[in-house]
Amino acid sequence: MNGELCSWGRYPYAPQHRHPCSWRDELQPLLDRLSRDPQGTLPYGNGRSYGDSCLAASGQLLQTRQLDRLLSADWDRGVIQAEAGVTLAELLAIAIPRGWFLPVTPGTKFVTLGGALANDVHGKNHHVRGTFGCHVQRFALQRSDRTEPLLCSREENAELFQASIGGLGLTGVITWVELQLMPIASSRIDSINVRFDSLAEFFSLSEEFDKTHEYTVAWIDCLAKGTSAGRGLFSVGNHARDGQLLVDDRRRLSVPLTPPITLMNKLSLNLFNNAYFHLHKPGRHASQGSYDPFFYPLDSILHWNRIYGRKGFQQYQCVIPDAAAETAMAEILASISASGSGSFLAVMKRCGDVPSPGLMSFPMPGVSLALDFPQQQRLQSGLFRRLDQIVRGAGGRLYPAKDAHMSGDDFRAFYPAWQQVDALRDPSLLSLFWKRVTQA
Ligand SMILES: Cc1cc2nc3c(=O)[nH]c(=O)nc-3n(C[C@H](O)[C@H](O)[C@H](O)COP(=O)(O)OP(=O)(O)OC[C@H]3O[C@@H](n4cnc5c(N)ncnc54)[C@H](O)[C@@H]3O)c2cc1C
Numbered sequence: 001m002n003g004e005l006c007s008w009g010r011y012p013y014a015p016q017h018r019h020p021c022s023w024r025d026e027l028q029p030l031l032d033r034l035s036r037d038p039q040g041t042l043p044y045g046n047g048r049s050y051g052d053s054c055l056a057a058s059g060q061l062l063q064t065r066q067l068d069r070l071l072s073a074d075w076d077r078g079v080i081q082a083e084a085g086v087t088l089a090e091l092l093a094i095a096i097p098r099g100w101f102l103p104v105t106p107g108t109k110f111v112t113l114g115g116a117l118a119n120d121v122h123g124k125n126h127h128v129r130g131t132f133g134c135h136v137q138r139f140a141l142q143r144s145d146r147t148e149p150l151l152c153s154r155e156e157n158a159e160l161f162q163a164s165i166g167g168l169g170l171t172g173v174i175t176w177v178e179l180q181l182m183p184i185a186s187s188r189i190d191s192i193n194v195r196f197d198s199l200a201e202f203f204s205l206s207e208e209f210d211k212t213h214e215y216t217v218a219w220i221d222c223l224a225k226g227t228s229a230g231r232g233l234f235s236v237g238n239h240a241r242d243g244q245l246l247v248d249d250r251r252r253l254s255v256p257l258t259p260p261i262t263l264m265n266k267l268s269l270n271l272f273n274n275a276y277f278h279l280h281k282p283g284r285h286a287s288q289g290s291y292d293p294f295f296y297p298l299d300s301i302l303h304w305n306r307i308y309g310r311k312g313f314q315q316y317q318c319v320i321p322d323a324a325a326e327t328a329m330a331e332i333l334a335s336i337s338a339s340g341s342g343s344f345l346a347v348m349k350r351c352g353d354v355p356s357p358g359l360m361s362f363p364m365p366g367v368s369l370a371l372d373f374p375q376q377q378r379l380q381s382g383l384f385r386r387l388d389q390i391v392r393g394a395g396g397r398l399y400p401a402k403d404a405h406m407s408g409d410d411f412r413a414f415y416p417a418w419q420q421v422d423a424l425r426d427p428s429l430l431s432l433f434w435k436r437v438t439q440a
Helices: 024-034 088-098 113-118 158-164 199-209 266-279 291-295 304-308 322-339 383-393 408-414 418-423 432-439
Strands: 017-020 042-044 060-063 070-074 079-083 136-142 150-153 173-180 188-196 215-220 232-239 284-290 313-321 347-351 366-374
Touching: 024 060, 024 136, 024 173, 079 088, 088 113, 113 173, 136 158, 150 158, 158 418, 188 199, 188 291, 199 215, 199 232, 199 322, 232 266, 284 291, 313 322, 313 383, 322 366, 322 383, 383 408, 408 432, 418 432
Parallel strands: 017 060, 042 060
Antiparallel strands: 070 079, 079 173, 136 150, 136 173, 188 232, 188 284, 215 232, 215 347, 313 366, 347 366
16 A cells, blocks of 8 residues: 555555654644645554544545653552553553553554544453543643644543543544553463353353453354354453553564465355354453453554455444343344354443443443445345344444444434534544535
């Protein structure tokens, strides 16, 4: 892609030119310059969003990854202030040896603080600690219509604080973030893995383990049919009570190039899923290990998104409210399994009721499912249309950070606060996603 930027799913393909910003005082002149394009620009962190929410309508991205300095840290209280381009991996490297951890982390540590805030990301402990935005105390926002950055908190510029958490990078460029970290006594995780045979079992395991464990998540065999439907592996963890505080910077494998076609097909997927399920013996298995493979198994293979080939892939992530979750998830899994498509990485997680300060946060009390599909034209008109119907009917919603297909009607119904965000949108910031779901 000649140094051009793209999203993690590499779909849609829309060439994006990078305009890096290394210093905070360069931001306003850069915004000024990029604002001359009638479609403006969009902040871009590390491109770990899957669809088009991190792509600029103009194709001109303002990249903040190089704003990567720690500005201050109070290690007694665990409060840090860092520039928006600092990644979670960089933060963990300085916080863990001092006995602090991220209060909320998504399934990759290669995201920036700005990106985590703008998508109000969630993790395996959503049922205990809510979203990333719940732990943000303050941040600074540079807008194209202001010369000085605005300080945003629950008290100061409160409307912009709420609109920017989960605000998809549209309310201004976040320059730094102040975050409350979580104390830990060890960098190791005590975990338990449980193989389960049905969706009903997933629900009873969630009910049981959500009460005792900080982290809970399940892998689902999305191709299993008949009596095996809904089977998977439930995985839970707590931070160990004592031990060393070690940063895990293990070596990584890398997918060196993009094959012309996807390596994920019906046969390889079936083999994978079957083998992975049977690799785990029935019963409950306790173990202790480093935090890294527990939280970030995919980070051990750099550029794994390349295995989907040149056409890329789409992730489908929905959340269904508790009351309808079991029935709707059974229908969703049956539709996916009948289509024969899907991914090895199907993740199911029960979300809790901790409210986010953000206006357009994705999680709701209920169950979330996320999985990847190799890109092909008929996804949109076939399987996704069917899945969208189920999600809509069950009162659920889709996750913009993963999306490349949601209709404008669905988005506006899923996120009724979108108009409040649009009213506070920086006039020079516009993503392909926002244009697609609010202006098309
Ligand atoms: C393997 C993998 C696992 C994942 N697991 C999870 C998960 O468990 N939970 C979850 O919630 N998400 C998950 N995600 C999605 C990911 O956490 C989010 O998409 C995240 O926001 C990406 O951050 P980024 O720094 O790469 O930002 P980008 O993807 O570059 O941008 C994301 C959004 O943030 C905005 N933005 C970026 N920087 C700034 C800034 N400085 N100021 C204002 N706006 C800005 C952009 O405009 C865009 O709208 C996962 C992604 C991957 C690849």
